[in-house]
Amino acid sequence: MAAPNKVTAPALLDLTIDNITPNTVKINSQSSDRRLTYLMERLVTHVHDFARETRISTDEWMAGLNFLVQCGQISSDVRHEFILLSDILGLSLLVDNINHPKPPNTTEGSVLGPFHTHDAPTLENGANMASDPKGEPLVCICTVQDTYGKPVEGVKIDIWETDSSGHYDVQHSDRNEPTERCVMVSDAKGEFWFKCILPVSYPIPHDGPVGKLLGKLGRHPWRPAHLHFMMEKKGWDHLITALYMRGDPYETSDAVFGVKKSLIVEPQKIDSATAKEYGVPEGSWVLKHDFVLTTDQETDNLRDQLALEAMKKQGLNLKLVDHLPVPDLD
Template identity: 50%
Template sequence: MRNIDEHTITAAVLDRMSGCEDARLKEVMSALVRHLHDFAREVKLTEAEWAAGIDFLTATGQKCDAQRQEFILLSDTLGLSMLTVAMNHAKSPQATEATVFGPFHVAGAPQLPLGSDIAGGAVGEPLFVEASVRGRDGEPIADAVVDVWEADAEGFYDVQRPGDHPQGRAVFRTNAEGRLWFRGVAPVAYPIPTDGPVGAMLRATRRHPWRPAHVHFMIQAPGYETLITHVFREGDPYLDSDAVFGVRSSLIGNFAAHAPGRAPDGSLQDGPFHTLDFAFVLERQAPGNCAAQSG
């Protein structure tokens, strides 16, 4: 096709993909082209704006490395991550809701025995977590793999600090009663990284970068859907304006504060500490869906 103009180019691009044999790929790419072209026409995109967009995406890719995933951060702050979670993880009312994966999970975290301290020297007031993992019918889920990660009291994850010593992350397995317990640090609100393109976008659109205090959990067990979620700290000032739109009321937990004294693990704490007790409920895997879900 020759002499293509702004009115005919969309059909021309779609026609070029008519031979695609992957039906789903064709559907996704066709919709992407239509929406991109409609967007450009709607806002009357200038060449300078197009070039600025290319530069922004290039810089986003250049900011990514083994410890930093700027594209996930971009997806999170645009609400795309949470939209995808909401569409793909609709659950029954009894099941624990999913939320965003975030950019700070690290595969291969140390597997520790129940009751371990995951802080690894991270700063923060002690937090003692007790949790249960059950199915919708109340059955305890034994030997579930529970991946936990959290920031320290300064709002940083270990991957944001020099060195490779794990802090604030571990993997546990539930006991025969479907329970787990461990010690970490009480979470605080923190800003997402703003030293890259995503931070520039937030500043340009007059948005704050703060996330409410939370602890991440990923729970996997045979026969159940993988759950990727957070537990948020009740009373946090950013619960209603989370920079990545991830808060769900059902995920807000009571991080109870305690004066110095005896902690749940029997230790004597000479400073303030916190406790959290939370129940996770997993959805059964749909028949025929044996593939493990992941972030």
């Protein structure tokens, strides 16, 4: 264990606009956890700079604190308003990009959103994960490969989407079991395929404080139609992503900034041979997609490299410990 930082607590008296920041940073620097010390130093500096640069009024400050209370109070086991807030502020996209940088020609990440659950059933290849009869049938035929084009077997794949009304199961108060979601495992050929419904565009929940904020900003709450995927296997970089349906009216104005060109796909009307092969009705939609995973090692190396470049560019005297920046005091 690292020795505690030798910080003598400052005498906290007569704090002013000009000296509150260094004094708060100092009193927060008594822990032996250098990463925590660094996070708090940056947090306090940015929060204080925000207040100083905006000369925030007492009313605005209180409105902000009350907004945060409201976000917490509308949150529940099946709703996380702060993830939504992070999403609409572009923070979620940024955090994903920082933590999961992708080499060219690998599958890019996208935002997790607040609707992943841990109770989805594990289904066999070919199963139907949707129970909404009003949805248009879609069969997805996918593979998981590594960066050399070799199949990756045994990847656990979480898949989730809304029903045809644009709501996830957890948004229905009478939900008694998971629907429009499942877990699959890639087979020896790296393949997984499943039946679902054609995704539809939908608004993020906008009946709460985050929706009110979007309204004040003149922003719409819509997301283009997409299917969520989360892929994990030991030794491989955890992938949170989504496939977006080409031509959606919100393709270039996603309320949560998740769309990437490489993730836009175009389902086709199925041909008779494929319909027969996969046992789906004529007239169904079909989507074929190959996902490309990176190894933990590939991602760690790239992340470290990008972090070091960014730290150098920012002129910060930092070093990486466990892949995360801490002040370089040595």
